[in-house]
Amino acid sequence: MVRDGMNYREAVEAIKGAILQAQYAAAKSVNAQQLQLYFAVGGYLSHQSEIQAWGSGAIDTISEMLQKDLPGLRGFSGRNLRLMRTFYREWSPYLIPTPNLELANSELPNERTPIIWNLQLPNSSGCSFDDFFSIGFTHHRWIITHAKTLEERLFYVHKCAAEHLSVTALKRSIRADDFHRQGAAPNNFLSALSKSQQALRAIATFKDEYLLDFINVEELGVRDTEDVDERVLEQGIVQNIKQFIMTFGKGFSFVGNQFHLDAFGVDQYVDLLFFNRDLNCLVAVELKNGPFKTAYLGQLSGYLRVLDDFERREHENPSIGLVLCRDMNTAFVDYMIRDYTMPMGVATYKTSKDMSHELLDALPPIDALKALLEGDT
Missing domain, CATH: 3.40.1350.10 (Trna Endonuclease; Chain: A, domain 1)
Structure with a gap:
């Protein structure tokens, strides 16, 4: 277990730095910053798990170490880290990082590389950059889990943003197959x-x-x-x-x-x-x-x-x-x-x-x- 800890220390430090930076910036734009952080963490975990061939317990171990390093930290359980990875993989073809933030090089943002994003979506979707970043991660989790096509996902993203749907209301909308x-x-x-x-x-x-x-x-x-x-x-x-x-x-x-x-x-x-x-x-x-x-x-x-x-x-x-x-x-x-x-x-x-x-x-x-x-x- 100690050797595993040594193997994952670099990942823990990188993610911890991103968390601390995002928490500092959260007062300005809580939801957008959180989503950008989760996207960045998900991208980092996605690339590292492929490059380093992490085993099935790697993310749980990283989560436990994060909890020890940052007592009281919420939202970074092993389950949530895997959801962040899924969030990145599902949206990475459409959420494009700026040149200052290339997740593929296994680096998370620091004070010299602000979290800035461009959103590229089909013009006919009716879903905007603001729509995407105005709804919470739990909304996104339900959408990517239950809506399988891009068009359907964009529909629910826009609906949540335009109608200010709670998570419960979003679930009702998906169950009713509103799309x-x-x-x-x-x-x-x-x-x-x-x-x-x-x-x-x-x-x-x-x-x-x-x-x-x-x-x-x-x-x-x-x-x-x-x-x-x-x-x-x-x-x-x-x-x-x-x-x-x-x-x-x-x-x-x-x-x-x-x-x-x-x-x-x-x-x-x-x-x-x-x-x-x-x-x-x-x-x-x-x-x-x-x-x-x-x-x-x-x-x-x-x-x-x-x-x-x-x-x-x-x-x-x-x-x-x-x-x-x-x-x-x-x-x-x-x-x-x-x-x-x-x-x-x-x-x-x-x-x-x-x-x-x-x-x-x-x-x-x-x-x-x-x-x-x-x-x-």
Whole structure:
């Protein structure tokens, strides 16, 4: 063991120097400095393990020695050091060090070589340098572990940065497969919205399926999913409205449930009414417990017309509607929705009762989900 310690002392000193330098600079830019440090350490470990043919216990030994040299040091366990190495290997084709910092030569930064990075990403990715360095290492760890393609990873990086997602919210987004479901809801936005950019934003906003895993029908006092009517579902959503908005995405504000519309003396009630800041419009959501029916589009179209004529303000865009139902035939919905001039989409939802045992086992316990209502989103 002593001889192993001698073999790894150079690595410990190099990493320790980088840690101390990064800690000094952290007051200026905590998250970016931390990520740059982890990338540098990961690169160093990657190159050294290849050059020196380290055994399987090398990184754990280095971690133990770091803990002894820097008592109280957190975040540099053997597991985390291996994650830093993975972080480097996964992103090194796209994160390019400046000429002053060449990790390939087995040197970590010192006071003469500041940690400065250039980020090269595809122009069409929508992910920027600031996006990448504004989210934490735990976010990055989940992204590189669960998203396998570059496009998918960049999607979640940008989503985390733009929507300020917590790690818990990121996990929900990945479980709901938001990357593949973005813009997939059957809709008539391109034909119903006169402004093309508004239509494209609307298409990107709504998914074809929403995972309402915070609603446990058993906790609502219902023995069977088939017994859940729209009002019971609405009750569960309103009680967990913060989670529902997180599921829907960025920019939604809750206006009310059973929102009263009074046109020509006829009382009507929208199940859930939101306002979306990015779309600058009211969003009416109709909840349906069963499969999609054509009549739902007619009902929602009428609500949208009243909203536009009696509730919409001059500076706001036309209201948008969404039918949220248990099941649908996508091709049939696409065909039927073309006949309507009011902008609408249709999506399905799942609650915890509907999900597989494998997915349910992967979810946080219900107490943890409830705690999110009072915690950080």
